[in-house]
Amino acid sequence: MEQYREVLMLLRTAGLKSTAPRRALLAALMRAARPLSIANVLKELGRASVDTVTAYRALRAFEKAGLVRRVDLGHRHAHYELVGAQGDRHHVVCLSCGTTEPFEGCDAAHLVKEALAQVRGFRTVTGHSLALYGLCNTCAVVNK
Amino acid sequence: MEQYREVLMLLRTAGLKSTAPRRALLAALMRAARPLSIANVLKELGRASVDTVTAYRALRAFEKAGLVRRVDLGHRHAHYELVGAQGDRHHVVCLSCGTTEPFEGCDAAHLVKEALAQVRGFRTVTGHSLALYGLCNTCAVVNK
């Protein structure tokens, strides 16, 4: 149990209770290092089975605490990924097979400035989401 | 019926059959000039009632034909907006009341270039989605 301390630390720092399901969920996200759907998180747990409802509630709590980030990949369900040391992280999504790959640097500050100059009803922007869609190299070949 | 000709033209150009439900759906999106959820589209129809299933199928067909665009506003259901003459259009979304306001110009070309330089598994990017989240001026006041 090497991850144990790391995961526990994360929860402590975020001011969240450390429970077995939460530790398992966080550990799974940590191992994955890419956005996982709730269903996938549960699948990645292995022996430590966690109720679906608990996963929904825990991930929402994590999100509110800033531990994880909800990313929208254009599928019709949420994906979550750990918020790491890295800055803004976004994804390229394959429209054919769903594969994703992360990239960084979207110049959010500039984007927000630009947007706020155009809209009248907003002055506060606290977050953003971005995804690029295309074909991964494998699917690009298959689809000729 | 002034919109009739305009809507019909859109459908013709897209190579889609012109039917009453489709014309009504398109007209609603046109009047709204902002992203609508399926439920909202149906509500906006007025007397011309359309079955939910038909709306789903029609909007998907419109999307494939490039007439409308699916936008992700972080709610847990899809929103659609008409693809107009304008270029890339994105939205600022209020996290409190859900109000949205559009803005343009996200320098997609630059973004894509940046991303492709970082990922190994992709060479083709065909689209993207972007949303900014914050508090609209009204909610910013209420939330003190």
Added chain:
DNA sequence: GTGAATGCAAAAACTTTGCATACGC
């Protein structure tokens, strides 16, 4: 001990599928 987290059951919300009928081209 106390309040929050969990799990189960059930429901709500959103979306898709199958099939017979109606309608645009």
Added chain:
DNA sequence: GCGTATGCAAAGTTTTTGCATTCAC
């Protein structure tokens, strides 16, 4: 007339809610 679009019913997914029990602090 042919083939697609529609509407209804039904089912499939994803997410939320209620409540009694368990557990972290």
